[in-house]
Amino acid sequence: MMFFDQILQGIFLGAYYALIACGLSFLFGVMRIINLAHGSIAVLSAFLVLSLAEHFGISPFFALLLAVPVMAAAGFVLQRTILERSLRSGPLTPLLSTFGLAVVLDNSMFQSFGANTRSLAPNIGDLSFAGWSGPGGIEVGQLAVLTLVVAVALLSGLQALLTYTPLGRAIRACAEDPETAELVGIDARHVYAAATAIALVTVAIAGTFLAMRSTFDPYTGPTQLIFAFEAIVIGGTGSLWGTLIGGIVLGVAQNLGSQVSPQGFLIGGHLAFLLVLAARFAFAGRDWRGWFGVRSRAVA
Amino acid sequence: MKGAKDCEGAPAVRRWSPLSIAAIGSLVALLALLAFGPAYLGSYLTDRLTTLFIYVIMASMWNALAGYGGLVSVGQQAFFGLGAYLAIRLSYAGVNVYLALVLAPLIVGLFSLPLSSFALRLRGGEFAIGMWVLAELAHLLVNLDGLVQGETGISLIAISAFAPDARRSYNYWLALGMMTLLVVLGFFLLRSRTGAAIQAIRDNEDAAASVGVRVFATKRLIFVLAAAGCAAAGSLMLSTLVSFQPKTYFSVQWTAYMLFMTLVGGLGTFEGPIVGAVLFFLVETMFADTGVWYLIGLGATALIFSLFVPRGIWGTISDRFGIQLMPVGYRLRFRVPSNAGATP
Known part of the structure; x- marks a missing residue:
């Protein structure tokens, strides 16, 4: 039963990872950019929601509504100022520039908000600890269920947006081939800015859930980036629903690892990630001998 | 390239220029001067x-990996x-402390060989963060070693057997020696046939493979060199700081x-x-005590350079004036009319 409980809690944890990962996955799918500032932006939006909630004395959910347009605008600016220029200068530049941005954001947040760990848990009343009891002493937290519901809704929303709306079609066209998309009258620059804005809205939602379900500080971002990235890779790059599965696998692996040792939570997650990668390489029809350094392949 | 030399009126291929000979000469003189530092x-x-030498190692190794x-x-x-x-581990196992500092990077280099088979299958951003995951995992696993006592850390006590002045000199010579070795190694590597292969892979992996470049083996060479080089920087840093706290050494700040x-x-x-x-080194000496603002400045400068000065200070100067002090590339000299151009 203990084992079952750990898996169940892992699934709920995985829902949070899907939330934080979907923006990263979305941007990668559209622009082939891995935004290394992704986690830091999530923490930034957590601070934004926290500040709004405390300043106006409002519920974090209401504060999130206020933060959404701000983060969408930030996404637009991010695309126009940094990503667009990075994309033009070759495949490595987005990594370099977004890593620089992450360093700036993390330390700026430290400068503005200090080193203290913060949380939105006190601002959501009962929700942070209330739950339902099931048979065999299993507890299911209301916030955990809410996270799962929001994650599924957000992924469905993104999927619907991509499938049914004109903007979604334009985004898919640009993801496929921006030059050809421009030939048929799509403004790729505009589409990319819209996609980045959408990605940052999902990051705002993820940041709020991060702040509600746990504590965070200005240097929490990189860890969130790593978790998001692991969820994406485990689930299969470029698939939105795969991200949910990947998040769940990661969450379950971490929870099971935490049963082994105190450090096992993180080690379990990283090992799951590496195992999935190893399996991917093994089944991709690649040359196994390269693994043992027997022979290197002429063509990678 | 070599065949072009024989053709009448074809541009001559040269590697050395008077400037690069002078530069190498002054560099050797500078090193000789530094040796008696x-x-x-x-x-x-x-x-x-000593710290500056460590930084040169770190920057050169990261550049070998990313830039080449x-x-x-x-x-x-x-x-x-x-x-x-x-x-630390070797020293506590009874190995002479300075021998341990030299052996550690070699062992890490060996260890990175099998690791490269895994890591080099990742592309672009996947490689970037995949390596980060490996670093996190290495950090966690080191924490599990009872000797290290988790984040409390441990000190390289054996080094205090040497008097402070002697230790300072030894650290200095070790850092100078390793820096010279790694930079010279990098120099000959890039000048060699492998150097051309490395850059061909960077510019277009598939095209390089199609002309017979052994992509995987070449990348692996660079990966192992960079791993051993960064390990050397870590072991040298330990010799100056003495204390080992996993959190400090496995911090992503070093990559920044x-x-x-x-x-x-x-x-x-x-x-x-x-x-x-x-x-x-100069920026750190001047601004490190401004704490967080200093880090914000570093990040912002890196961001601005990546966007607006992608070739950096030296690359811009070199492109503008066709200067190459370290002759790792080829220079074309056209006989009539006489004008020179560099192909890095």
């Missing part, structure tokens, strides 16, 4: 220069930390420093990271 530099300057190999890694702190950890030095100096140029390391 502890004799005439005070204790403060000896310590500071096209592999941006956010996880080089894995090797930095492992280098320091292994030095490497990125800053390489980007500002000139990504993909041989001289660039050295220029970048000297600049970083």
Whole structure:
């Protein structure tokens, strides 16, 4: 039963990872950019929601509504100022520039908000600890269920947006081939800015859930980036629903690892990630001998 | 390239220029002068220069990986930390402390060989963060070692058997020696046939493979060199700081420093990271006590350079004036009319 409980809690944890990962996955799918500032932006939006909630004395959910347009605008600016220029200068530049941005954001947040760990848990009343009891002493937290519901809704929303709306079609066209998309009258620059804005809205939602379900500080971002990235890779790059599965696998692996040792939570997650990668390489029809350094392949 | 030399009226291919001969000459003279550093530099300057040598190693290694190999890694702190950890481990196992500091990077280099089979299958951003995951994992696993006592850490006690002044000189010579070795190694590697292969892979992997470049083996060579080099930097840093706390050594901050030095100096140029390391060293000396603002400044500078000065300070100068101090590339000289151009 203990084992079952750990898996169940892992699934709920995985829902949070899907939330934080979907923006990263979305941007990668559209622009082939891995935004290394992704986690830091999530923490930034957590601070934004926290500040709004405390300043106006409002519920974090209401504060999130206020933060959404701000983060969408930030996404637009991010695309126009940094990503667009990075994309033009070759495949490595987005990594370099977004890593620089992450360093700036993390330390700026430290400068503005200090080193203290913060949380939105006190601002959501009962929700942070209330739950339902099931048979065999299993507890299911209301916030955990809410996270799962929001994650599924957000992924469905993104999927619907991509499938049914004109903007979604334009985004898919640009993801496929921006030059050809421009030939048929799509403004790729505009589409990319819209996609980045959408990605940052999902990051705002993820940041709020991060702040509600746990504590965070200005240097929490990189860890969130790593978790998001692991969820994406485990689930299969470029698939939105795969991200949910990947998040769940990661969450379950971490929870099971935490049963082994105190450090096992993180080690379990990283090992799951590496195992999935190893399996991917093994089944991709690649040359196994390269693994043992027997022979290197002429063509990678 | 070589055949072109024989044709009448074809441009001549040269590697050395009077300027590069003069540059190499002055560099050798400078190194000879530095070798006697502890004799005439005070204790403060000896310590500071030791740190500068470590920075040159870090920047050159990161540049070899990213600037020449096209592999941006956010996880080089894995090797930095492992280098320091292994030095501690060996020293506590009874190995002479300075031997341990030299052996540690070699072992990390060996260890990175099987690791490369895994890591090099990742592309672009996947490689960047994949390396970061490996660094996190290395950090966690080192924490499990009872000797290290988790985040409390441990000190390289054996080194205090040496008197402070002697230790300072030894650290200085070790750092100077390793820096010279690694930079010279990088120089000959890039000048060789492999150097051309490395850059061909960076520019277009598939095209390089199609003309017979052994892509995987070449990338692996660079990966192992960078791993051993970063481990050397870590073990040298341990010799100066003495204490080992996993959190400090496995911090992503080291990669941020490497990125800053390489980007500002000139990504993909041989001289660039050295220029970048000297600049970083000066910036650190002046602004490190401003704490967080200093880190914000480093990040912002790296961001601005990546967007607006992608070739960095040295790359821009080199492109503008056709200067190459370290002759790792080829220079074409057209006989009539006489004008020179450089192909890096």
